[in-house]
Amino acid sequence: MYCPTCGANNADNAAVCVQCGRTLNAMVPAATVPNYLVFAILVTVFCCLPTGIAAIIYAAQVNTKLQAGDIAGAQQASKNAKMWVLISVGAGLLLTCAYILFIVVMSMSHR
């Protein structure tokens, strides 16, 4: 299928154009499959590099699968991206609590 906007050649059932991102399949607007990329980058940068990177890679997979027309796959990747964002937030909170506890214990033992 050729994109009506930019003319790029796409997979026949692609949901969005590989080149310009135009929605090709009106039944499945790309906006209904969120990739959580913003949150994935935030958790990567602010707390948890390894789990955050997993979230970014799933976010990439969401868009790659939308380009290939694999809506079910994109929705699965979207769920995984969300899950890894939540795991990162949880791990971040846990580590922060542990760190605060550590500081409190250290400062008390030095008195």
Place this chain on the structure above:
Amino acid sequence: MMRSPYDRFLFRGAISLGFAALVALQMFDPALPGFFPPCPLRALTGWYCPGCGSLRAMHQLLNGNVGAALAMNPFAVIALPFLSYGMASHACFEIRGRYLPGVFIPGRWIWIMAVAIVAFGVARNLPVYPLSLLAPGVMLGVKF
């Protein structure tokens, strides 16, 4: 969509907390000891993570010093418009049920972003001249 009053309460709470955090960040410089606790990763390992210096950068931006902000964390300053718009878009989805208009980012570009973040994190820890400029504050001639 906002389903219940409880959802709305949580959402408004999160927005208010965000604003309170911005005000605190404008008033107190995270580079100075006292108000903000030191970063656990930095304290335990001595490494700069890719996000290191982003709070100090935001403090400088909120006070109008773009150059100092870039010296603290260039990546955070460059990514800020994108991240803010993305968060506004998600907030819009919660309120009105649809996202703000956005540009579709091909999957390959997102992969490149992931690699760039990791590479930036590694580069700013290397004590080699042009790369060492990426560590927070070095471009200002300050070492934290």
